[in-house]
Amino acid sequence: xxxxxxxxILSGYRPGGEDQTDPxxxxxxxxxxxxxxLARWFRSQQAMDAVLRRKxxxxxxxxxxxxxxxxxxxxxxxGLVRWNAFSPISVAAAAVLLVGGTLAWLAPFRPATxxxxxxxxxxxxxxxxxxxxxxxxxxxxxxxxxxxxxPADYRVPKGLEQYPLEGGFExxxxxxxxxxxxxxSDEEHKPxxxxxxxxxxxxxxxxxxAIPRFSMAGRNPIxxxxxxxxxxxxxxxxxxxxxxxxx
Amino acid sequence: MSLNSQSGRAATGSxxxxxxxxxxxxxxxxxxxxxxxxxxxxxxTQQTFLVWGQKGHQLRDRxxxxxxxxxxxxxxxLKMRRQTVRFPQVELSEVESELPGLWPDMVDALEVGSVxxxxxxxxxxxxxxxxxxxxxxxxxxxxxxxxxxPIGTIQSRLHRGKAQLQRxxxxxxxxxxxxxx
Numbered sequence: 001x002x003x004x005x006x007x008x009i010l011s012g013y014r015p016g017g018e019d020q021t022d023p024x025x026x027x028x029x030x031x032x033x034x035x036x037x038l039a040r041w042f043r044s045q046q047a048m049d050a051v052l053r054r055k056x057x058x059x060x061x062x063x064x065x066x067x068x069x070x071x072x073x074x075x076x077x078x079g080l081v082r083w084n085a086f087s088p089i090s091v092a093a094a095a096v097l098l099v100g101g102t103l104a105w106l107a108p109f110r111p112a113t114x115x116x117x118x119x120x121x122x123x124x125x126x127x128x129x130x131x132x133x134x135x136x137x138x139x140x141x142x143x144x145x146x147x148x149x150x151p152a153d154y155r156v157p158k159g160l161e162q163y164p165l166e167g168g169f170e171x172x173x174x175x176x177x178x179x180x181x182x183x184x185s186d187e188e189h190k191p192x193x194x195x196x197x198x199x200x201x202x203x204x205x206x207x208x209x210a211i212p213r214f215s216m217a218g219r220n221p222i223x224x225x226x227x228x229x230x231x232x233x234x235x236x237x238x239x240x241x242x243x244x245x246x247x
Numbered sequence: 248m249s250l251n252s253q254s255g256r257a258a259t260g261s262x263x264x265x266x267x268x269x270x271x272x273x274x275x276x277x278x279x280x281x282x283x284x285x286x287x288x289x290x291x292t293q294q295t296f297l298v299w300g301q302k303g304h305q306l307r308d309r310x311x312x313x314x315x316x317x318x319x320x321x322x323x324x325l326k327m328r329r330q331t332v333r334f335p336q337v338e339l340s341e342v343e344s345e346l347p348g349l350w351p352d353m354v355d356a357l358e359v360g361s362v363x364x365x366x367x368x369x370x371x372x373x374x375x376x377x378x379x380x381x382x383x384x385x386x387x388x389x390x391x392x393x394x395x396x397p398i399g400t401i402q403s404r405l406h407r408g409k410a411q412l413q414r415x416x417x418x419x420x421x422x423x424x425x426x427x428x
Contacts, residue, residue: 011406014383024387024398047351048413049381056381058359059276062285069267069293074300128304186306189318189395239322 003038006031010042014049112174114205114231117198118224120173122217122235125180125194131167141168141181150177154197155227157212157234159246164190171196191240196233200226207231212247223247263300266312271296273384274320280378281324283367291327295320317385318393321375328371349413353420361423365415373408376401 001009006028013019013029032039133144138156146152150170164185171178176198184192200206207213212223212234219238223246226232234243274295278288298319306315354362366374379390391398 008402008406011409012380012387012402014380017383018386022387024402044351045409048349048354051351051354052362052412053381053383055354055357055359055362056276056280056378059279059363060359061272061275062289065275065289065292066267066271068289069271069296070264072293072297072300073263074297186308186311186315189392192305 001027001031003031003035006035006038007041010045013046015046112203114203114207117173117176117178117203118217118222118233121171121178121180121196121198121233122220122222124171124173125182125196125235126220126237129169129180131182132169134167136165136167138165141165144168145170145179150179151197151199151230152179153228154179154181154195154230154232156181156195157246160193160195160234163193163246164188173198176201191237193234193236193240193243193246196235198231198233200229200231203231212243214243263296263303266299266303266316267296270313270316273382274316277317277375277378277382278320278324280363280366281321281374282327283363287327291320291323294323298323314385314389314393317379317389321393324375349417349420354416357416357419357423361419362416365412365419368415369408369411373404373411376404377408377412380405 009028013025032042135141142152145168163183166182168181171180179197181195184190207224207226210225210227212225214223220235221243223234223243275288275292278291282288387398391401
């Protein structure tokens with residue numbers, strides 16, 4: 001190692017912490033011992049770093065910032081509502097409930113469409129879930145899903161094969177079994193991608209062929225297609241990867 | 248990312264509160280060093296915790312919360328910067344090994360604002376590594392992950408960035424002395 005390389009490495013040295021035992025710095029620190037010019041440079045850098053480090057801790061924090069952050073915490077979707085039976089809002093809400101209730105009652109008589117299944121499936125994968133099975137091995141995921149009667153004969157798009165697998169979980173929509181295969185990694189900063197698999201059946205608006213169609217389901221980019229006996233939905237987070245790269 | 252199957256629950260209110268208390272000052276200082284605007288830094292810090300409140304439950308390894316928050320803030324900053332006009336940069340030579348007539352007490356005499364003003368004129372690619380280095384909260388490995396670059400690249404950016412910063416601080420110190428402060 002020469003002096004220039006040692007300077008580059010030592011620019012990142014922070015005394016008094018983990019850096020002292022970090023092998024990255026070992027050789028460079030050893031060179032400091034034997035090179036007086038490097039030792040001078042290192043001392044001056046350390047002194048300058050100490051001053052600048054202090055400057056960064058002097059950045060003032062605005063009053064009330066912590067309170068504002070706490071106040072902006074996203075609240076759970078379900079909450080208690082105070083009910084005043086005769087307020088205009090209550091009357092309007094009651095009307096909405098009445099219409100909604102009637103539609104809900106009639107819903108079983110309306111044939112479900114592909115969009116209904118798609119919306120329910122996306123809602124399930126974008127809500128908190130527990131992986132079962134949790135595994136990086138497709139065979140294990142398939143066995144777990146098949147064991148409970150959920151689709152397991154899925155085919156992973158070529159470009160998705162290298163994306164880290166996390167596991168799978170089961171989704172029930174309108175009495176049908178759907179499988180969600182989950183990809184992503186916190187460690188590798190890979191955003192979540194879900195492959196949802198459903199057995200083919202007569203369904204208005206369902207994908208007709210193996211060519212992926214790209215669209216949005218709310219804020220989530222999705223791709224849909226049909227292949228062999230299955231319908232597929234590939235979905236990701238709103239800031240997830242470009243799904244086209246997986247095909 | 249998924250829920251930890253052992254805990255099987257979303258981030259609770261108390262967990263949210265405790266992470267805010269623990270990290271909001273650090274995150275704000277990181278944001279302010281990048282933006283030099285109190286309003287923007289507040290927005291970025293709040294946005295980071297908003298994302299944490301919405302998606303934090305998906306983080307399986309809870310020991311990585313700090314790193315996750317810094318990564319999210321940096322991404323939000325990059326999004327914000329893409330939407331704004333890039334500020335002009337001062338042309339500087341790439342690397343200067345020696346301190347250009349700059350002494351620690353000269354820097355010490357400068358206001359924080361002057362130091363951050365100098366930082367803002369450093370090539371943007373070097374600004375985040377420098378700030379994370381001086382905030383002293385993250386290991387090299389964590390900094391590399393947050394900035395999505397290999398450790399060697401971070402070392403090199405830090406070296407070059409610090410050299411640029413010191414030249415700019417030397418100018419600021421000269422101006423400051425000239426004003427008689």
